[in-house]
Amino acid sequence: MTFQLHHTALSGDTPGTSTNLYWYTAGPEDAATRVHLQAALHADEQPGTMALHHLLPRLRDTDAAGQLTAHFTIYPSVNPLGLANFSLRHHIGRYDIETGVNYNRRWPDLYPQVADAIAGKLTQDGSENIAVIRTAVLDWIDSQQPRTAIQQLRLHVLRSAARSDIVLDLHCDDDSLKHIFTSPELMPGLQDLADWMSLAATLTAEDSGGGSFDEVLPTLYRKARLANSGHPIPNGAETATLEYRGRADSFDHIGQEDAAGLFGFFAGRGLIEADAGARPAPAPGPTPFEATEVLRADAPGLLAYRVELGERVTKGQPIADLIAMDGPEAFLARRPILAGTDGFVLSRVMGKYVSKGSSIAKIVGTEVLPTRAGAYLLED
Numbered sequence: 001m002t003f004q005l006h007h008t009a010l011s012g013d014t015p016g017t018s019t020n021l022y023w024y025t026a027g028p029e030d031a032a033t034r035v036h037l038q039a040a041l042h043a044d045e046q047p048g049t050m051a052l053h054h055l056l057p058r059l060r061d062t063d064a065a066g067q068l069t070a071h072f073t074i075y076p077s078v079n080p081l082g083l084a085n086f087s088l089r090h091h092i093g094r095y096d097i098e099t100g101v102n103y104n105r106r107w108p109d110l111y112p113q114v115a116d117a118i119a120g121k122l123t124q125d126g127s128e129n130i131a132v133i134r135t136a137v138l139d140w141i142d143s144q145q146p147r148t149a150i151q152q153l154r155l156h157v158l159r160s161a162a163r164s165d166i167v168l169d170l171h172c173d174d175d176s177l178k179h180i181f182t183s184p185e186l187m188p189g190l191q192d193l194a195d196w197m198s199l200a201a202t203l204t205a206e207d208s209g210g211g212s213f214d215e216v217l218p219t220l221y222r223k224a225r226l227a228n229s230g231h232p233i234p235n236g237a238e239t240a241t242l243e244y245r246g247r248a249d250s251f252d253h254i255g256q257e258d259a260a261g262l263f264g265f266f267a268g269r270g271l272i273e274a275d276a277g278a279r280p281a282p283a284p285g286p287t288p289f290e291a292t293e294v295l296r297a298d299a300p301g302l303l304a305y306r307v308e309l310g311e312r313v314t315k316g317q318p319i320a321d322l323i324a325m326d327g328p329e330a331f332l333a334r335r336p337i338l339a340g341t342d343g344f345v346l347s348r349v350m351g352k353y354v355s356k357g358s359s360i361a362k363i364v365g366t367e368v369l370p371t372r373a374g375a376y377l378l379e380d
């Protein structure tokens with residue numbers, strides 16, 4: 001039996017406080033493949049935690065049967081600091097309330113931190129080069145002296161991810177269909193994950209602009225590759241942000257379905273020697289995230305949606321009406337917010353009162369939008 005619960009105390013920033021971070025490990029410590037799974041980095045997004053709640057017993061049972069061929073590290077709720085952020089009876093899980101920093105932004109750009117350490121050590125063997133880079137990253141992490149609890153948390157999690165070959169960060173949107181964010185060079189390699197998730201879209205970006213957790217390792221290996229062109233440096237990690245529908249979609253039957261998808265993915269890869277189950281129909285292929293419109297309100301008001309999730313729309317089609325809440329026709333006038341691209345509606349917002357500039361929908365198109373090319377791509 002290798003299945004084991006661990007916890008680490010993060011020393012607090014205020015007198016007398018500390019917070020326990022809980023995680024599990026399972027599978028052989030010396031396995032050729034390491035998997036890092038985490039959920040609720042945005043601590044107000046629970047569907048991933050529910051999925052892992054249902055995956056854990058299956059890992060425990062397959063471990064007991066000696067069927068795990070990979071080493072798994074699982075953080076079912078990776079951000080206990082965010083779990084504690086209540087303000088005026090509202091849970092603020094997306095941002096550190098001390099600094100306002102989004103928990104899934106500003107993860108470190110690792111290549112500059114290890115460039116000197118790997119200089120002269122790279123060979124003509126790609127897997128050896130990955131090992132050299134990993135060692136340098138782990139050395140850098142170990143050399144850090146985190147001051148705050150969130151810095152301790154980030155370094156702890158990054159250390160696990162940096163050792164791993166597959167790194168999956170489970171999130172959810174507001175009101176949404178399932179989708180993945182990942183790096184373009186990781187597709188079609190992760191198409192099997194997309195299929196097993198039965199998702200609606202895989203959105204790819206090299207750099208969405210925010211320093212998201214899932215971009216840390218692909219960015220490291222990409223920069224290493226560009227800076228050391230005489231040496232083969234493959235992708236050292238398959239990483240993705242998995243968006244498990246909307247915030248309210250946390251129920252046993254959905255979590256069981258999502259756990260079955262993850263189990264099927266791992267079994268399909270041979271990382272669990274068990275029946276993967278029936279592989280779902282192929283999911284759509286990837287599209288550039290720059291082709292997804294983040295539709296925003298240009299005035300405050302009350303939203304009246306005119307489309308459903310998944311509905312195909314054309315450029316110029318009304319997505320919602322915005323009911324005026326001030327001005328000469330307050331609470332009488334309504335005017336449409338129009339789609340800026342052809343595509344389908346991936347997400348909407350739960351809160352229908354919106355302020356000026358709020359994002360109200362994502363529309364997945366196939367043509368890169370001029371307003372998105374090279375721009376900051378995230379909603380924040």
Ligand SMILES: [Zn+2]
Binds near residue numbers: 042045104171
């Ligand atoms: Zn999130």
